[in-house]
Amino acid sequence: MLGAGNWIGIVTTTLIVLCFYFTLTFFEHLRKGDERITKQSKIVATTCIALALIVPVVYNIYIYNEMMK
Numbered sequence: 001m002l003g004a005g006n007w008i009g010i011v012t013t014t015l016i017v018l019c020f021y022f023t024l025t026f027f028e029h030l031r032k033g034d035e036r037i038t039k040q041s042k043i044v045a046t047t048c049i050a051l052a053l054i055v056p057v058v059y060n061i062y063i064y065n066e067m068m069k
Contacts, residue, residue: 008059015052019045 022045029038 004059005063008056012052012056015048015055019048019052022048 022041026038026041026045029041
């Protein structure tokens with residue numbers, strides 16, 4: 001069975017892949033001039049990269065605090 005650390009890695013990798021997907025979608029719709037979908041793609045790409053960077057940090061802080069007790 002996979003531990004929590006492995007799942008954090010899987011989730012982070014998935015979020016990074018989704019970020020790249022929505023970034024490419026953003027550029028595609030930017031070229032087409034579709035303003036609504038461009039804005040949505042930009043928001044989702046930004047959210048995915050933010051979560052991909054924040055989730056491991058929060059997990060590592062939690063683990064650090066548990067080890068120091």
